[in-house]
Amino acid sequence: MNWYEKLNQYFPIEEMKSKAHMEALLKERADIYHKDEGKHHVMMYAELNDFIFIDYIFVSKDARGEGLGHKLLEKLKKKGKPIILEVEPVNYEDTDTEKRLKFYQREDFKHADTIGYERRSLATNEVNKMEILYWAPNDESEEHIYEAMKETYNMIHTFKDKELYGESYQPVSEVLSLDMEGKNKNIFDELS
Template structure:
């Protein structure tokens, strides 16, 4: 099974980029977009001057609990830049959502409580809500994380979207919001 098939089987359709989109990012934005692949893992990430965005991280079921995810994150943490990623909210019918959150909590990621993320999936046409998690060696503010997410959305998520999907994703200002009064914390839900 190739790297894309592994990701496609693990991640929900509404979160997946097309293979063509991801290959174009690797080829045309190879100075920014990277693939770290091994026998039991695939990690796709974008490294910018002042932050890293993890697009996908997959560890095969038979290798979970062996520290692979920790090692992958440690490799990125040594770069001393904030690391940002998107996760699904806890879903009682999918135990992996809670396990994922607990893993990132153990890795000292924080929930960006003031950042809202709602994007219409071009595959399903439904609104997909995600939570933003981040790790920062310098205590980056949520405003800085918000600006980094906007940059990621424009440079990675919507890169040539019309070419790959036949239509454009929503404008970044419709998808990402900074809300001062947003107080829910997904980590509180799992503790």
């Protein structure tokens, strides 16, 4: 099974980029977009000057509990930049969502509870709500994380979208929001 099939089997369709999209990023944005692949893992990430965005991280069931996810994150943490990623809200019918969140909580990630993120999927046409998690080695603010997410959305998520999908994703102003007063519920508070 190739790297794309592994990701495609694990991540919901509404979160997946097409293989052509990821291959275009790897080829045309090779300066920032990277694939770290091994027998039991695939990690797709973008490294910019002042942050890292993990697009996808997959560890096979065969290797779970062996510390592979921790090692992959440690490799990125050594770069000393904030690390940002998107996760699904807790879904009690899918036990993986809670396990995933507990993993990131153990890895010292915080929930960006001032950042709202809702995007219409080009695959399903349904609006998808995601949560933003981040690791901040220098106590970077959520405003900093928000700006980094806007950059990620424009450089990575919508890269050649019209050409690759036949239509464009919504503009970043409709997808991401920052509300410093009315914080959302902290996703880690929902864990049992």
